[in-house]
Amino acid sequence: MLSERExxxxxxxxxxxxxxxxxxxxxAHIFIAGAGGLGSPVSLYLxxxxxxxxxIADMDEVDRSNLNRQILHFDRDIGRKKTASAEExxxxxxxxxxxxAVDMKIEETNAANLVGKADGIVDALDNYPTRYILNDVAxxxxxxxxxxxxxxxxxQVTTIIPGKTPCLKCIFPKAPPKEVFPVxxxxxxxxxxxxxxxxxxxxxxSGLLLMGRLFIWDxxxxxxxxxxxxxxxxxxxxxxxxxxxxxxxxxK
Amino acid sequence: xxxxxxxxxxxxxxxxxxxxTDVVAGMMFSSLITTIAKKNPEGYxxxxxxxxxxxxxxxxxxxxKRIDIADxxxxxxxxxDEIAVFPPVAGG
Numbered sequence: 253m254l255s256e257r258e259x260x261x262x263x264x265x266x267x268x269x270x271x272x273x274x275x276x277x278x279x280a281h282i283f284i285a286g287a288g289g290l291g292s293p294v295s296l297y298l299x300x301x302x303x304x305x306x307x308i309a310d311m312d313e314v315d316r317s318n319l320n321r322q323i324l325h326f327d328r329d330i331g332r333k334k335t336a337s338a339e340e341x342x343x344x345x346x347x348x349x350x351x352x353a354v355d356m357k358i359e360e361t362n363a364a365n366l367v368g369k370a371d372g373i374v375d376a377l378d379n380y381p382t383r384y385i386l387n388d389v390a391x392x393x394x395x396x397x398x399x400x401x402x403x404x405x406x407x408q409v410t411t412i413i414p415g416k417t418p419c420l421k422c423i424f425p426k427a428p429p430k431e432v433f434p435v436x437x438x439x440x441x442x443x444x445x446x447x448x449x450x451x452x453x454x455x456x457x458s459g460l461l462l463m464g465r466l467f468i469w470d471x472x473x474x475x476x477x478x479x480x481x482x483x484x485x486x487x488x489x490x491x492x493x494x495x496x497x498x499x500x501x502x503x504k
Numbered sequence: 505x506x507x508x509x510x511x512x513x514x515x516x517x518x519x520x521x522x523x524x525t526d527v528v529a530g531m532m533f534s535s536l537i538t539t540i541a542k543k544n545p546e547g548y549x550x551x552x553x554x555x556x557x558x559x560x561x562x563x564x565x566x567x568x569k570r571i572d573i574a575d576x577x578x579x580x581x582x583x584x585d586e587i588a589v590f591p592p593v594a595g596g
Contacts, residue, residue, distance in 0.1 A: 286596055288596055289595070289596055290596040291596070375596075376596050377596045378594065378595050378596040379594060380592065380594055400596065401592065401593035401594055401595060401596060402593060402595045402596060403513060403514065403593045403594065403595045404513075404514075404517070406512070406513040406514075406516075406593055407593060408513075408592075408593045423563075423592075424561070424563070424592040426560040426561040426592075427561060427592070427594070428561040428591050428592050428594050429561075430594075431594075433594065433595035435595055440595075440596065468512055468513075468590070470512075470516070477510075477512070479565065479568065479588060479590075480568045481570075482569075482570065484570075
């Protein structure tokens with residue numbers, strides 16, 4: 253049940269999706285991997301939208317060079333754990349939600365546990381090896397992975413629904429080399445908000461998700477492209493999921 | 505015959521995009537991208553390794569369909585093809 257305070261807080265969005273939609277958001281648990289450039293807008297917008305439980309994981313401390321884009325963290329937070337800073341800000345911006353901050357490196361051995369019973373995973377990471385770990389967790393748990401990536405003025409977003417869409421490995425089978433990437437804060441702002449928009453639509457069960465669609469943003473040209481992406485039946489990560497589904501379909 | 509090449513992200517910064525180019529019949533996918541990329545050594549290096557083969561993370565698409573890097577040298581381009589070449593964007 254929504255409290256009177258919640259009904260007031262969410263009044264303007266409940267005009268869009270009613271009590272039922274708001275209850276769905278309240279009941280949801282979203283895992284956000286990363287409290288950096290993408291994790292900041294994703295978590296802030298999911299928090300104010302009233303996602304009932306947000307778990308946000310990061311292992312780093314706030315550095316001055318993060319502050320051009322990681323809007324969860326302020327100048328006073330330099331040197332603090334990003335998780336502590338994130339938890340404080342998210343609880344302040346919406347005291348009606350539950351925030352779990354996990355100060356830990358996401359690894360193959362702990363990822364499934366960290367994600368727990370979350371209804372979806374937001375990829376707000378800065379590297380592909382960890383993304384692949386979460387891709388495996390999403391496939392195993394059959395929960396969506398909301399992918400985002402940025403560099404400079406460019407960004408990409410797609411929504412991965414295991415069994416229905418290509419997985420991250422189908423789309424990007426090989427990781428690019430690691431680099432200190434250039435970035436201006438507006439890019440993760442735009443991409444993170446698109447990821448949060450996908451999460452909200454998914455939880456509400458309405459709208460058209462970026463399923464099988466890789467959305468590519470070019471901020472310099474102020475232009476967006478969409479590339480249709482397909483499942484790879486031989487994918488090392490999700491190939492068996494696809495195969496099982498196909499076999500089941502054939503039996504009918 | 506004419507084809508259109510679209511680069512994305514870092515590749516676009518280095519090589520531009522929406523490049524319309526005339527190609528001879530039978531030209532293979534990899535030769536075409538090599539020719540275009542050579543216009544900027546840095547752009548070429550971003551896409552190809554020292555042996556002149558596509559870097560393993562490069563994504564190639566022809567009219568919205570994925571072309572495996574291993575098949576790029578034996579896939580001919582055809583009139584009106586729209587070709588996309590892009591890297592995974594990794595930052596977050």
